[in-house]
Amino acid sequence: MAASMKCAWARCLSTILLNSTKHRCQISQPLYASCSNISGDSGNDEIIFRKGEGGTDQTGQEAGLADDTKKHRRDPGKAFTDVRVQKILLRLTGLDLDKVYEYRAAKGAGVAKVALMSDQQLKKVYESASYKALRKLQMPPVLGAREPIDEVLSEDPELEGLNTSKLVFIDISQRVPLKKRTIVVREPNGTLRKASWEERDVTLQKYFPQSGRKIGLPRMFQQDNLECMLDDGKHEYILNRACSQFEIDDPEYIRVTQRTYEHIHSNGKFEDLRSTRHFGPMIFYFTYYKKIDKLLVAFLEEESLEDSVDLVKLYHIVHPSCKSAEKVASMPDPTPLEIIGAFAEMDATQKSLVQQAIQTYEKECDSTDSTQLRR
Amino acid sequence: MALAIRFALFGCTNRPFFHIVVMEKRRAQRSGKIKEMIGSYDPMPNQDNQKLVAVDFQKLQKWLGFGAVPTKHVAELLGLGGFYPIHPMSYIKAKRKRKLMEKQPADMQAKEEAQETEAIQVNEDTQPVSTEDASQ
Numbered sequence: 001m002a003a004s005m006k007c008a009w010a011r012c013l014s015t016i017l018l019n020s021t022k023h024r025c026q027i028s029q030p031l032y033a034s035c036s037n038i039s040g041d042s043g044n045d046e047i048i049f050r051k052g053e054g055g056t057d058q059t060g061q062e063a064g065l066a067d068d069t070k071k072h073r074r075d076p077g078k079a080f081t082d083v084r085v086q087k088i089l090l091r092l093t094g095l096d097l098d099k100v101y102e103y104r105a106a107k108g109a110g111v112a113k114v115a116l117m118s119d120q121q122l123k124k125v126y127e128s129a130s131y132k133a134l135r136k137l138q139m140p141p142v143l144g145a146r147e148p149i150d151e152v153l154s155e156d157p158e159l160e161g162l163n164t165s166k167l168v169f170i171d172i173s174q175r176v177p178l179k180k181r182t183i184v185v186r187e188p189n190g191t192l193r194k195a196s197w198e199e200r201d202v203t204l205q206k207y208f209p210q211s212g213r214k215i216g217l218p219r220m221f222q223q224d225n226l227e228c229m230l231d232d233g234k235h236e237y238i239l240n241r242a243c244s245q246f247e248i249d250d251p252e253y254i255r256v257t258q259r260t261y262e263h264i265h266s267n268g269k270f271e272d273l274r275s276t277r278h279f280g281p282m283i284f285y286f287t288y289y290k291k292i293d294k295l296l297v298a299f300l301e302e303e304s305l306e307d308s309v310d311l312v313k314l315y316h317i318v319h320p321s322c323k324s325a326e327k328v329a330s331m332p333d334p335t336p337l338e339i340i341g342a343f344a345e346m347d348a349t350q351k352s353l354v355q356q357a358i359q360t361y362e363k364e365c366d367s368t369d370s371t372q373l374r375r
Numbered sequence: 376m377a378l379a380i381r382f383a384l385f386g387c388t389n390r391p392f393f394h395i396v397v398m399e400k401r402r403a404q405r406s407g408k409i410k411e412m413i414g415s416y417d418p419m420p421n422q423d424n425q426k427l428v429a430v431d432f433q434k435l436q437k438w439l440g441f442g443a444v445p446t447k448h449v450a451e452l453l454g455l456g457g458f459y460p461i462h463p464m465s466y467i468k469a470k471r472k473r474k475l476m477e478k479q480p481a482d483m484q485a486k487e488e489a490q491e492t493e494a495i496q497v498n499e500d501t502q503p504v505s506t507e508d509a510s511q
Contacts, residue, residue, distance in 0.1 A: 167428060168425045168428065169430065174431070185425075202423075
């Protein structure tokens with residue numbers, strides 16, 4: 001089903017783009033202010049990458065992207081931004097032009113144009129539409145929750161009693177990135193401290209409003225309301241709104257997205273997000289937290305072997321120390337089914353389920369082969 | 376004339392709002408002769424019990440370089456913000472309020488602050504010099 005959803009044209013194009021040297025899987029910096037430090041530039045004092053990385057190289061190939069220690073649980077960002085991971089996620093997401101360009105009731109959504117074109121012109125239009133669609137499919141990064149800000153600049157107990165309310169100072173100088181803006185708070189007890197993340201978000205939204213954001217938490221993201229939305233099946237809407245409302249490393253964003261992924265997992269509705277920009281992060285979430293069994297079964301049931309193998313390969317990149325990764329590395333030339341089989345045997349949490357799915361797939365393959373032979 | 380970094384009172388009745396501006400010290404604040412607006416100060420606390428102060432520090436430093444002098448209250452505010460050392464009047468006011476608090480209940484504190492806002496209004500809102508008007 002996945003194969004039929006992708007139009008042959010777009011699939012061809014995305015393969016070309018993935019293999020070309022011009023197209024690099026990088027997170028677009030203008031789109032997300034919070035990931036301006038992820039490309040791994042030296043000299044950036046992003047808190048996430050300061051934590052105990054000590055001596056690992058930029059691509060993280062030696063260190064092992066998700067070591068089974070407590071450290072990695074705080075920092076999926078490093079694994080996510082690995083080029084190999086990005087390529088696999090892009091492949092898995094696919095490119096269904098009909099879905100990407102689906103009509104959405106939104107401001108600025110225009111009326112569709114109808115034009116008479118030659119075959120060549122049509123080809124060109126498809127090309128440019130596919131390039132633009134790839135931009136629409138840029139994935140919001142998966143990061144660890146940001147560390148709380150806890151810096152006191154000055155203690156002045158002699159100012160006690162001057163004010164009953166806090167004084168919040170923000171620097172509104174021009175051309176300063178949002179994340180670097182200084183915001184400090186003078187408490188009634190005289191302490192001058194840096195503003196917390198929540199205070200920062202609210203104050204920045206007041207002085208430098210971003211479209212699609214509300215000051216404070218929208219009621220939709222409160223636990224009960226979120227559950228209602230999820231039961232209505234509005235996964236894509238929730239994820240899109242979370243993306244525009246929160247910063248990517250906001251604990252609220254992580255809570256909302258993870259809850260949405262879990263809901264999708266329990267209902268098995270993985271295909272809802274296929275060919276959207278949230279498919280990659282969802283797959284990565286399951287892979288990072290070792291919950292890919294149901295997903296693997298879903299792919300096998302659709303008879304997309306490539307997707308299944310991609311998923312297992314992704315698992316091996318993110319968890320290089322796992323048993324099946326080592327086994328596959330030792331095999332001289334493993335077939336796709338062998339790779340999946342190795343994973344099912346050694347690392348699957350629901351071993352029987354996955355192995356049954358593999359067997360069903362093999363039977364289906366044999367039966368289709370035999371019917372083709374008969375023809 | 377003295378170039379000052381001062382408050383300019385805007386807002387309306389019972390709702391003060393100050394812009395932090397660069398203009399000559401003894402001019403009427405709503406005369407339209409502001410050289411540059413470099414920030415704002417909202418003396419009424421919001422829902423989170425915060426008073427918001429925004430300052431364009433780059434411009435502030437530029438005008439200080441041109442010889443602009445902050446007024447007393449602006450200097451106090453900047454001291455509380457950490458740009459300047461804390462103004463001695465901040466310490467004095469704090470001490471006076473603590474003394475009052477010992478004698479009077481907490482709701483008088485809010486009254487004191489309201490009176491202080493009025494004090495800023497009175498200081499910043501100066502009459503235009505009459506000779507200038509005559510020459511125009």
